[in-house]
């Protein structure tokens with residue numbers, strides 16, 4: 199069976215985890231800061247804060263922005279539910295924006311349309327999702343958010359390794375935060391590198407980095423210069439900080455990554471250049487074979503972007519013209535050993551969000567959702583596997 203996605207974990211990764219298990223510190227040891235430093239260097243951001251999942255990373259970003267009940271944020275409706283849920287954790291309301299029907303990406307136009315539906319003064323942030331691994335047009339979208347004086351957060355869970363245009367003639371790598379406040383990554387096993395569960399936030403703002411690190415660890419402050427309860431914190435005689443003391447000034451969570459996970463992450467990160475090459479090769483193979491899928495199916499347009507390191511290989515299929523439902527196609531693929539999945543159901547159609555706000559028809563998202571099917575795509579696939587997927591799919595589609 200070829201699943202739609204799968205981790206690549208080798209003996210080196212396993213040895214890195216075992217080394218931590220033989221040591222003294224299973225959590226809050228040296229592996230987490232080492233993983234953070236290596237990750238920050240890879241994406242070219244000054245600060246990277248590791249945490250327990252991509253969802254936790256999204257929540258921490260919302261906390262660092264200070265989102266509160268009554269605030270509003272814009273989220274593309276084609277994403278995993280976590281991109282919207284994180285704002286709800288802070289009580290903020292979500293306004294869903296549409297996406298381009300052929301790439302699944304939010305555009306400057308769809309973001310602007312959603313901004314027109316928001317309440318001036320309440321809108322605090324725009325989230326964008328680099329869906330499938332292809333970058334949104336950050337240059338144009340960030341000029342909208344800058345003009346409005348609101349934050350821009352990249353949900354980069356699909357796009358580790360992807361390059362994008364900061365401006366004409368100057369490229370960045372997703373996560374460098376050249377145009378955004380935060381970029382958020384996930385290390386779930388289906389993502390480009392894995393820690394089992396895990397996440398990372400990158401930023402250029404040192405104050406925000408500090409807030410993120412505190413909120414990840416119960417809101418505790420360990421640096422004596424920031425303590426306000428001086429009489430409890432310091433010895434009355436010599437004025438030295440008390441060795442047991444810690445202080446909480448804001449609410450925080452336990453969103454820490456363990457050293458066991460960070461060791462796996464650091465080992466996986468060393469293989470990222472290899473994963474990136476492999477994903478590019480497999481994507482090129484899919485592109486060459488896509489013509490064989492027939493007139494009713496093609497690859498998502500973002501698959502044509504050569505600077506993208508794709509996480510998903512999405513086919514867009516006109517099921518009506520094929521004369522089969524998506525369910526029938528998925529079951530027939532499964533019977534022939536090929537896994538597939540749908541990324542994603544538009545979030546605004548979930549009952550939880552329907553009950554909270556009326557979203558107008560978002561035709562780009564509907565058109566994307568009606569046609570999308572994620573095909574097997576992961577580094578351990580062979581070129582022959584890609585050919586098998588394409589020939590079986592074209593067979594099923596008739």
Ligand SMILES: *Cc1c(COP(=O)(O)O)cnc(C)c1O
Pocket residue numbers: 251252253254277278280281327353355356383384385386395396397
């Ligand atoms: C995976 C994913 C998340 C959530 O990450 P977890 O690590 O599973 O919490 C959020 N957004 C997108 C776009 C994702 O793909």
